[in-house]
Amino acid sequence: MPDFLIIGTQKGGTTSLYNYLIQHPQILPATQKEVHFFDLNFHQGVEWYRQQFPPQETEKQMLTGEASPYYLFHPLVPRRVKDLFPQVKLIVLLRNPVGRAWSHYNHEVRWGFETLSFAEAIAQEPVRLAGEVEKMFADPNYYSYNHQHYTYLSRGIYANQLNSWMELFPKEQFLILSSEAFYANPAAILAETLAFLGLPPMEIGDYPKYNAGEYVTLPDGLQSTLNQYFQRHNQHLLDEFSLNFSWD
Numbered sequence: 001m002p003d004f005l006i007i008g009t010q011k012g013g014t015t016s017l018y019n020y021l022i023q024h025p026q027i028l029p030a031t032q033k034e035v036h037f038f039d040l041n042f043h044q045g046v047e048w049y050r051q052q053f054p055p056q057e058t059e060k061q062m063l064t065g066e067a068s069p070y071y072l073f074h075p076l077v078p079r080r081v082k083d084l085f086p087q088v089k090l091i092v093l094l095r096n097p098v099g100r101a102w103s104h105y106n107h108e109v110r111w112g113f114e115t116l117s118f119a120e121a122i123a124q125e126p127v128r129l130a131g132e133v134e135k136m137f138a139d140p141n142y143y144s145y146n147h148q149h150y151t152y153l154s155r156g157i158y159a160n161q162l163n164s165w166m167e168l169f170p171k172e173q174f175l176i177l178s179s180e181a182f183y184a185n186p187a188a189i190l191a192e193t194l195a196f197l198g199l200p201p202m203e204i205g206d207y208p209k210y211n212a213g214e215y216v217t218l219p220d221g222l223q224s225t226l227n228q229y230f231q232r233h234n235q236h237l238l239d240e241f242s243l244n245f246s247w248d
Contacts, residue, residue: 001050002030004065004089004197005081007165008072010155011103012093012179015211018067020190024202028054030066036222037066038081039074043141046084063066063197073155075133075164076140082168089197090169095179096217096247097156097233098226104152106215113149119222122152129154153229158243159236178245183209 006014015033022029032053035041037049052062071077072092081088087122095103105121108114114121129151132144154163166174175196182189186207194201218226229247 001053002065002085002088003063004091005071006067006069006091006093007077008069008092008161009094009100009158009179010069010073011100011107012069012095013182014067014069014093016186016207016209017091017093017182017189017193018119019210020186020204020207021065021193023204024194024199026199027197028056028062028064029163030054030064034068035066036068036070037069038077039068040143042076042080061199063199068090072161072165074147074153075136078165078168080236086169088173090165090174091193091196092174093177093179093182094158094176094237094243094245096245097153097158097230098223098247100156100179101152101226102215102218103213103220104155106213108149110213118152119220121150122226125150125153153226155228157233159233159240160236162241178242180245239246 006018008014018033021027032052035049035052037044037052041048052066055064056064071081081090101122102118105114106117116124128146132147135142135146136147160175175193177189177192187203190204190207191201231248234245234247
């Protein structure tokens with residue numbers, strides 16, 4: 001069962017970090033990087049989840065884990081994780097919410113899930129999400145397509161998401177990282193993550209970017225609008241968690 005979970009954020013480098021981690025000789029990978037048990041497959045039951053991990057070896061310390069970046073944002077996940085694995089270590093990558101939103105939008109367009117322009121999509125986000133979280137709490141088996149796909153701005157309000165998790169888990173179980181720092185120096189962030197997991201350092205020969213998309217630059221007008229939108233939310237991140245990634 002998982003010793004660690006990379007819980008977010010989507011489009012924040014989680015695929016790359018996970019693929020670097022599983023090269024460590026003391027980390028065993030899950031059957032897939034994104035098991036999505038606590039968000040999309042919880043109805044499968046904990047025994048199904050157990051089968052997604054390799055048998056533990058007893059002769060030396062071996063760890064295993066998975067990376068499902070919807071976990072950070074999904075409102076039901078923190079309690080589910082706490083109830084089943086209260087000691088699990090939680091790794092969070094936080095990316096500049098403006099760049100994250102633009103990358104998320106392009107991802108949805110590329111997969112055919114989004115047909116609106118970016119400006120239209122962020123304008124429609126409150127309408128698309130109206131009542132969805134309430135439905136998720138009312139019916140744990142309810143799947144919200146809109147909540148998974150059309151949350152370009154909402155997923156960048158990180159303080160709210162971290163509060164939901166830190167109400168249940170002590171701060172010592174979290175490693176919160178900057179995606180930008182990870183992109184700039186993946187070796188250093190990998191070393192920090194391994195130390196957090198209690199594992200010896202490891203050198204890998206190459207640090208390819210996984211799941212990276214190519215798209216045009218966000219138009220200046222929208223860049224400015226979103227910078228302004230996220231400014232107070234980024235300030236909450238600083239005030240409540242002393243996290244200052246200099247996004248502004």
